[in-house]
Amino acid sequence: MTALLELDGLSKSFGGVRAVKGLSFAVEDGEILGLIGPNGAGKSTLFNLINGVFMPDSGRLRFRGLDITGTPPHRVAKHGLARTHQIVQPLEAMTVIENCMVGACFGRENLPRAQALDTAREAAVFVGLEDRLETTAAHLTIAGKKRLELARALAAQPILLLLDEVLAGLNPTEIAHMIGVIRRLRERGITILMIEHLMQAIMSLSDRIVVLNSGQKLAEGAPAAIANDPAVIEAYLGDPALARELQQGSGDERRAP
Amino acid sequence: MSGALLEVTALEAGYGEVQILWGISLAVQPGRLTTVVGANGAGKTTTLRAVVGSIAPWGGRVVFAGEDVTRLSTHAKAARGLVLVPEGRQLFGAMTVEENLEMGAFSKRAVRRYAERLDRVIALFPRLGERRRQKAGTLSGGEQQMLAIARGLMSDPQILIIDELSLGLAPVVVHQLFETLKALKEDGLTILLVEQNVHLAFAVSDHAYVIAEGRVFTEGPPRSLAARPEIRRAYLGL
Numbered sequence: 001m002t003a004l005l006e007l008d009g010l011s012k013s014f015g016g017v018r019a020v021k022g023l024s025f026a027v028e029d030g031e032i033l034g035l036i037g038p039n040g041a042g043k044s045t046l047f048n049l050i051n052g053v054f055m056p057d058s059g060r061l062r063f064r065g066l067d068i069t070g071t072p073p074h075r076v077a078k079h080g081l082a083r084t085h086q087i088v089q090p091l092e093a094m095t096v097i098e099n100c101m102v103g104a105c106f107g108r109e110n111l112p113r114a115q116a117l118d119t120a121r122e123a124a125v126f127v128g129l130e131d132r133l134e135t136t137a138a139h140l141t142i143a144g145k146k147r148l149e150l151a152r153a154l155a156a157q158p159i160l161l162l163l164d165e166v167l168a169g170l171n172p173t174e175i176a177h178m179i180g181v182i183r184r185l186r187e188r189g190i191t192i193l194m195i196e197h198l199m200q201a202i203m204s205l206s207d208r209i210v211v212l213n214s215g216q217k218l219a220e221g222a223p224a225a226i227a228n229d230p231a232v233i234e235a236y237l238g239d240p241a242l243a244r245e246l247q248q249g250s251g252d253e254r255r256a257p
Numbered sequence: 258m259s260g261a262l263l264e265v266t267a268l269e270a271g272y273g274e275v276q277i278l279w280g281i282s283l284a285v286q287p288g289r290l291t292t293v294v295g296a297n298g299a300g301k302t303t304t305l306r307a308v309v310g311s312i313a314p315w316g317g318r319v320v321f322a323g324e325d326v327t328r329l330s331t332h333a334k335a336a337r338g339l340v341l342v343p344e345g346r347q348l349f350g351a352m353t354v355e356e357n358l359e360m361g362a363f364s365k366r367a368v369r370r371y372a373e374r375l376d377r378v379i380a381l382f383p384r385l386g387e388r389r390r391q392k393a394g395t396l397s398g399g400e401q402q403m404l405a406i407a408r409g410l411m412s413d414p415q416i417l418i419i420d421e422l423s424l425g426l427a428p429v430v431v432h433q434l435f436e437t438l439k440a441l442k443e444d445g446l447t448i449l450l451v452e453q454n455v456h457l458a459f460a461v462s463d464h465a466y467v468i469a470e471g472r473v474f475t476e477g478p479p480r481s482l483a484a485r486p487e488i489r490r491a492y493l494g495l
Contacts, residue, residue, distance in 0.1 A: 237492060243457045
């Protein structure tokens with residue numbers, strides 16, 4: 001496998017807060033790479049750096065060998081990189097198919113209208129919105145809006161798709177459906193970098209996992225290795241030293257006369 | 258009846274269209290310290306909010322001291338002694354320490370023996386006595402957490418529910434707060450605590466619930482839980 005996206009020493013601060021610190025890893029062609037980490041670890045900031053919403057303070061980004069550092073989002077999309085947002089914001093007054101057409105028209109190719117319509121319809125059907133093509137986005141349920149968010153990104157015909165918590169807020173049936181959609185995306189050859197808090201889902205979907213903590217890479221590897229990594233376990237379960245201190249403290253009291 | 262002071266059965270709740278809790282059941286025995294742990298987004302705070310009534314439960318039951326209080330308002334529950342110390346403290350920053358404590362003693366139940374209770378919480382947190390006339394917003398993080406707990410105690414709770422005790426606090430302060438909780442428990446207070454540090458939660462509690470994705474993943478006395486692989490699974494999915 002070859003690296004599709006390479007991050008090389010990426011850093012980004014907001015005021016005094018160093019949200020991402022010297023981060024390096026690669027997304028391999030054809031894989032599903034899961035990005036996990038406690039709240040505030042820097043996951044969404046990283047997505048914004050990759051698709052050009054934020055300009056990194058330092059470090060480089062290469063996509064298919066091309067330096068895309070600081071490239072604005074609409075040009076990143078042209079290179080074949082699309083994303084979904086954690087808080088979905090469809091164009092509320094437009095229908096499902098119209099929303100997807102926006103993706104198709106401003107994605108990897110500037111498709112003409114007729115072709116954009118075909119691509120948009122295919123994307124909407126792919127995520128399971130075939131019965132809702134003419135529904136106004138504002139009238140969709142949360143699950144419907146989540147599907148639309150994915151369909152809109154898909155209509156841009158990405159090579160690499162960034163998924164930001166597409167499972168959050170869904171019920172178990174909807175989660176199972178969405179997991180199926182993600183698996184089929186990969187079968188179609190789309191590489192996926194995904195952020196997800198539902199750990200069972202991301203551990204079973206991902207080929208590899210990168211763990212972020214306080215803006216830095218804490219670990220990288222296969223899901224089973226990650227789940228057994230002591231540093232990862234500590235990041236999630238908390239520092240055991242505090243508890244030891246507390247127990248030793250009370251032990252001392254008991255010994256005291 | 259299980260003899261529990263607080264019994265939550267199949268609690269469901271969420272925000273807008275999004276369901277967060279998918280049937281949480283837990284029991285808090287009187288005079289015990291019970292903790293709820295779980296990863297970010299597991300539903301810990303939502304559980305507490307649905308229990309005290311700051312959000313309305315979608316389903317399930319909350320029984321407190323033998324009475325079904327599921328549909329009661331937060332202040333009606335507080336008047337019965339079911340009291341929450343919220344995450345992030347939610348103090349009245351422009352008011353003094355003493356005024357904040359007064360606000361805690363708002364209910365009819367708590368107005369009685371106000372002076373006595375004030376003396377007691379100040380004995381428990383001498384720092385607050387020293388800073389009685391200081392504005393709450395100017396206190397350190399640790400002092401604010403002390404004040405939030407003290408304000409909760411001023412309402413004469415039967416059960417004190419604390420959301421995220423140790424979050425963002427220095428180890429020495431955390432240590433102090435947990436010593437105070439231990440003292441309160443020895444005085445007979447029932448405590449339900451949400452704590453992000455699992456080791457800390459297990460070290461101090463009599464009974465622990467591990468929740469993940471809006472459900473109880475496992476529960477038991479912490480000594481038996483600590484060694485179980487389920488804990489890791491609840492947090493890391495494998």
